[in-house]
Amino acid sequence: MKAIVRTKYGPPDVLRIEEAQKPIPGDGEVLIKVHAASVNYADWGFLRGRPFLVRVWSGLINPKHKILGGDVAGRVEAVGKDAKQLQPGDEVFGDISPSGWGAFAEYVCAGENTLALKPANVTFEEAAAVPIAAVTALQGIRDKGQIQPGQKVLINGSSGGVGTFAVQIAKSFGAEVTAVCSTRNLDLGRSIGADHVIDYTQEDFTKNGQHYDLIIAANGYHPISDYRRSLTSKGVYVVTGGSMAQVFQGMLLGPWISMIGSKRMGNSMTQSNQEDLVFLGELLEAGKVVPVIDRRYPLSEVAEALRYLGEGHAKGKVVITLEHDNKT
Template sequence: MKAVKIDRYGGPEEIYVTDVENPTPADQEVLIKVKAAAINPLDWHVLRGTPYFMRALTGVFKPNEKFQTLGADVAGVVEQVGEQVTELKIGDAVFGDIFNFGYGALAEYICVPEEALVLKPENINFEEAAGVPVAALTAYHGINRFGKIKPGSEVLINGASGGVGTFAVQLAKYYGANVTGVCSNRNIDLVKDCGAEDVLDYTEQDVRSQDRKYDLIFDAVGNLSLSDYKNLLTKNGNCAVIGFGGMTHLIGAGLFGGRHIKMVDFKANQQDLQFIADLMESRDLSTVVDRTYSLNQTAEAITYLETSRARGKVIIKIQ
């Protein structure tokens, strides 16, 4: 089978596609024929080995075996099941976040524990399903689990047109919030279509100059400072920061008594993923797919994602 591989840290030029041995599922695993996978910022961080503290997990001097094939989001069809698999069967269309269950979705086949997967709704395709897990679960935990928004809450989403941001706008709207999105001029209509009532064009408007206060700031960019958060939040407001940029903010979180700012972190689980799948099936949530690449174009896909210009998700379609 074909798989995307890296042998050392570096840029997209280190990525290559090669033949590897087909995997065999363990007792609690299923073998998936991969139909599509998504590229996430996580993948370029693994590729580059940055920030450096990540290497305690991925390998100090070069990627360890687990991280030599990129990809956390997977969607595909079950081709074989282990002896102790009880819920899934051959032929089931499934998707999931496999970062904590093996990683390596950018391959034609992969073995995944049953607990990492849920059934794909019939009314969405594999590309849409592949774009869901990491981004939608990140948005869900920031908006609902930490943000605890309710109908009428004022929510600011910084980076509203990206992979996580488009899901965050939709989820905030689903919970009845009044949503303000921040993006560039070319993405205003997209963010409005996702459900934002107001959209700020950061090329023309400085979000920090507003007098408006928010109950939740969902920062998918990380370019706002702690003092910006303080000025923009209501007295009991919260701020959810996405990605490794949020770690620097946490150092100064004493500004908020250590309670109101959090870097969104979670371990994927079936319950949360099934909730997201149900929203996808009811069309309360949709994947915005920007571009689709082939497995052989993975380096090109990561190069594009690193520009921070992607509108929604970047997908690898595996023939």
């Protein structure tokens, strides 16, 4: 099979398309014929080994996982011993990073508990865009944010992968949503259901006097004190991404601020799980969430896809598509 392989950390140039051994599913695993995958900032970080902390999980000197790719959508081709949920022919999607990554290949094995059935009305490309970004948004909004119907929610960084899902998921919970993005993405914010859009190049939402019950920081940067000022008296601020300064302020200062007042602030640590994939599948099937796909690249151009993502200008998701002939 063909796979995108790397043997060292570095820029996208270290990636090579090579022939690799077709994997065999182990206990509780299934073999997936990959039809689509997507790139995430996790892939970007693990590719480069930056920040250095990622090497604690991925290998200090050389990467443990030669084939990247966490998001996958495809068809089950074979099942291993004790795999009881899925059968050959099932169309699935999921985040296979807990099983060792590997979606940037024609075939990959993964634990069946990392997968869910793909809704019939959703394409493989759309399904592959969902797992990591949408689960991150869902857990930040529902679990950490404790969203309630009728609340005012602001999504900072609403045009990226997590942000586009966050706007739609917040709307599905009955919130009044404000999307913050750049000038070129204002129409995108409106098209995915935002009630209000703010162009951050023209207006600073932390200084306009508006207050929100929940703020999701999916991208960008503001000092945590600015976010605190923009919350209602019992508001919640959740960091799911953005600059390293934003992430570390949420991690280090958020819990302390939460202890000394009624406002809660902190980071959301995403936990991949099958239950949330099933929940998101229901939203997809109902049309309440529609993945936004910016660009599509073939497997041979994963390096270019990651380079584009790393530039920071992607609208929604960047997807990898695979075509199989009858011999593979």
